Amino acid sequence: MRKFTLALSLAALLPMASQAQRYLGIANSNWSGTNGVYLNPANLGDSRHKFTIDLFSVNVGINNSLTKIQAYDAVNGLLSDDSANLGKYIIPSGNDKFNILAMGEVRGPGAMISLGAKHGIAITTRVRSMFQFNDFNSVLAKNLLDNEYAPTSTNKFKSDAFNWTQNTWAEVGLSYGGVIYEKEKHAVKGGITLRYLKGVGYTAITSDNLDGEYQTTQTDPILRIYNTNLHYGTAGISVGSGLDASKITDYFTAKNTGGGVGADLGFVYEFRPKYKDNLYDMDNKTGIMDRSKPSYKLRISAAVTDIGSINYKTGNKVINFANKTSAPADIKGSELANRVNDYQSLVSYLDSRGIAGDSGTGTQKTKLKLPTMLMIGADYHAVKNLY
Structure with a gap:
């Protein structure tokens, strides 16, 4: 089975591709099934699905500041199975510092079931990979990521505190969502997801300071470091060269890696000015809600996702780097x-x-926090089937 190079895959993850894979057109609706669980577990409440089963899907995305993505070249490289590196397609705009958060995930088997009209539960599985630069120096980034980078002149840089993190983990989630308030024009739903996190592997570098310059006076350019204080850590399975799709199950069962617990918490409010149009009478019962019809004019969703962390302890390797002498x-x-x-x-x-x-090999543990996000969305019913 084809091995997808992590760096190339993440480089090609365009924002529009991310939105398409997240099914944003329906993910906040009552017809979202398990797709809506990843954005807000409250979407399980009042779901129009009785039962759904997921087999397999892929979701990718990238958020960045102060950088430009060469989208056309990135897509061509991916389609041609090019093993080029990340820096070839992500170009800093010239500013001293920038941030990148790139993520990719493989969603495995899952299912959801409605418990009556107002409640629902779901189980989901995923393998996820995160690649992050925070306050990173643009010259240093190009040197690290692009083997073909060759500036035309000497570039000096002074980088203070920054960090680079690459983390891959597997997870199994159990979700619940339900209607917690419903009266006439107003309805409120709430939901929660709890996840067991299985750390696959990580590599992290944090810096207190790093001073240097990029020398181009030689045939083979070099990075000359005058003063540095770096902290490096790694554990688990090395996935720096790519995620192997044939080993997805191995990521769930890998030994001597990391572990942790994660959670999502969310609420949904619906404004239903024409709720009476959806009521009917049957079998001597009155005011029964017809849940097969659209119910809201305005829907507002808010959720905090990826609360939690992964602890890497067994086999964890941590080291501090510094110049041996005053010589560069x-x-x-x-x-x-x-x-x-x-x-x-x-x-x-x-x-x-x-x-x-x-x-200190195997004597320390490293805690990596999940990429916690506040997800806010709104859905407005304009006319007929247009939202």
């Missing part, structure tokens, strides 16, 4: 990029270049 350390960008996901290879390489590390 010369590093080749392509050599560093090839080793950043391999702990022992990275330590040996940096030591040979004048950057020493003090480490």
Whole structure:
């Protein structure tokens, strides 16, 4: 089965592709099934589905500031099975710092069932991967990510606190949603999702300071580091070269990785000015709501998703890097990029270049927080079937 290169896949994740895969046109509706659970678990309440089963789907997306995505080249690279790196398609705009949060997920088997007219439960499974730069220096990023990067002149940089994180995990979620208030024109629904998180693997770099310059005076350009204080950690299965679709089940059963608990919490408000049009009488009962018809004029959704964290402890490797002496350390960008996901290879390489590390293998744990988000949406019934 084809192996999807993580860097290339995330580079090609355009915002419009992300929205299409999230089914935003229906994900906040009463017909969303399990698709709406990922945005707001309250969508399970008053669902028009009695029972649904999910088999497989893929969702990808990227959020960034101060960068430009070469969308056309990224898509062509993905379709041609090009193994090019992330930096080839994500170009900093020239500002000193920028942020990127790219995510990809494979949604596995899942199901939802309605418990009467007002309540519902669901079980979902996913494998997710997150790639994040925070306050990252643009020159350093190009050097790390693009093996073909060759500036025409010397570029000096001074980077203060920043972090880079790559985290992949599997999860199993149990969700509940229901109508908690319903009277005439107004209805409120609430929902919660609890997830067991299975950490697959992570790599993280945080920096207190990093001063250097990119030298182009030689045939093979180098990154010259004058002063640095970096903290590096890694554990679990290395997925830096890509997510292998044939090993999805292995990510759920992998031993000696990380674990944790996550949650989503959400509410939905519906304004129903014409609620009387949906009422009918039958079998000596009056005022029965016909839930097969559209019920709201305005619908507002609010949810906090991905509350929680993953703890990596067993096999966790943590190390602090700093210049050995006052002399600068010369590093080749392509050599560093090839080793950043391999702990022992990275330590040996940096030591040979004048950057020493003090480490404690298997003696520390690392907590990685989930990418918590506040999701707010609105759905307005304009005319007939137009929302």
